[in-house]
Amino acid sequence: MGNSPHDREAGVVQSVDRAIAILELLASAGEAGITEIAEHLGVHKSTASRLVATLQARELVEQHGERGRFTLGIGVLRFTGALGRQSEIVRVGTPLCEELADKLGESVHIAVLDGADVINICEARGPAAVSTQNWIGQRTPPHTSSSGKVLLAAASRAQQDEILSKELEAVAPRTITDPRRLREELERVRRDGYAVAIEEFEPGLHGVAVPVHGRGDAVIAAISASGPAYRMKRKQMREMVAELQVAARELSARLGHR
Amino acid sequence: MGNSPHDREAGVVQSVDRAIAILELLASAGEAGITEIAEHLGVHKSTASRLVATLQARELVEQHGERGRFTLGIGVLRFTGALGRQSEIVRVGTPLCEELADKLGESVHIAVLDGADVINICEARGPAAVSTQNWIGQRTPPHTSSSGKVLLAAASRAQQDEILSKELEAVAPRTITDPRRLREELERVRRDGYAVAIEEFEPGLHGVAVPVHGRGDAVIAAISASGPAYRMKRKQMREMVAELQVAARELSARLGHR
DNA sequence: GATTACTGTTGCGACATGGGCAACTCGCCG
């Protein structure tokens, strides 16, 4: 996704949109230089330099050395903790994800339902993680992931009907796109207390997820592990479910729900 | 601080600077409407509306209702966890700050030294907190606060010399501005293991801070409590020091240092 | 040590964009 006029949404302020894209690039990549940022955005490097300088003036970006590369700056901390419940889950959940990612060797995420989408709000990549993509904040359709199935299974009937009444997009060859099959699958998730996604989001990628409970039966989040199919055999996935359930209970307790 | 041409730094991209100011306003105020944002920035409300729409398109801002007020959006989570050590301290420290703020009834902060400045990276306001200002990410001169004195006392001799060789700005009538007096004060802080600021940052405001240790003797942060002078008597401050020291040890342990 | 290549920065002027104005829609209130 570039930043050419074709990609830009109508009615947005171009230079602001570009500046946010820079922040997202730095959040994903960790660090970058001006030339790299310019290429990513599809703009001249003097343009990138000025946008970065503006972010730097407000401490959202920080340069290492006199003419060095750039990382996110400490000013982004101003935006944390002002989000309400999600930031509470993030604060408590992120160390848990990291512990578990280390233990399982795979990536661990916590996700919530937001409207008709699933959003990852915590992410910890396992030591053997292949992808470097930053999924935090990104929306995915709930029928395509193990987390999504967990959250959908626990959603209200009205919310399920809303989501299942629309065409279920096939994001991978094995995505479940038949609403009847999906309802059966959600029934299975409710019964088993966990969900799996077998190459349904991406070929070669498996995932398992369990619910994180709030008060009573309410499900406030899902915690999941994912990894390549060749490592996630049935036995590994069963073990992961058990570990995820322990982590889910701990997260719930730390949030004051149990 | 407005956003008129007089306030704007040379060389920054105006519209990006304005967009960041909107994010900072929402982080501080919690929520705002377009008219309020426009007034804060000193621009027309159509301008504010378009800037907010651009932030909204990238989910950094979220509108409540069809024409309702705005808050920070979940997209700001993309920027967390990409900061390195500070974000680790934030994740672990923020719940600690909140527990302690509840317990002490005053505001609690965690700060680090960054160059010649002190930066607050965690903040929890007590139930009785008066100020609503968001201090996270803001820089203050280290000689003016209890946290600053703790961090300065633990800094290298070179760093102390650098900071004390410059004019010590009086930000309040009681700010210590004499370098010799400050050195004596830092000696006292090292000996006592805590610092106090008696209306040195702001008339009517007291603060106490203790060091958070990393490996060995290294001080990686300071944790502090602050509140109005009429509530922070000598006895209360002694009790606060004890509580802050417990919290500092816990934070240090959770960061894997002790 | 000189040369080359690449990085990031900055002055300048053109023009594409951002911004203000006016008018609009919508919800709330009397």
Added chain:
DNA sequence: CGGCGAGTTGCCCATGTCGCAACAGTAATC
């Protein structure tokens, strides 16, 4: 039902943003 104030949007033009060219600095190569 009308007035008020919020947020939104079409339009046009003033200006802020951008690309170009040149620069400075650093590292690698010969």
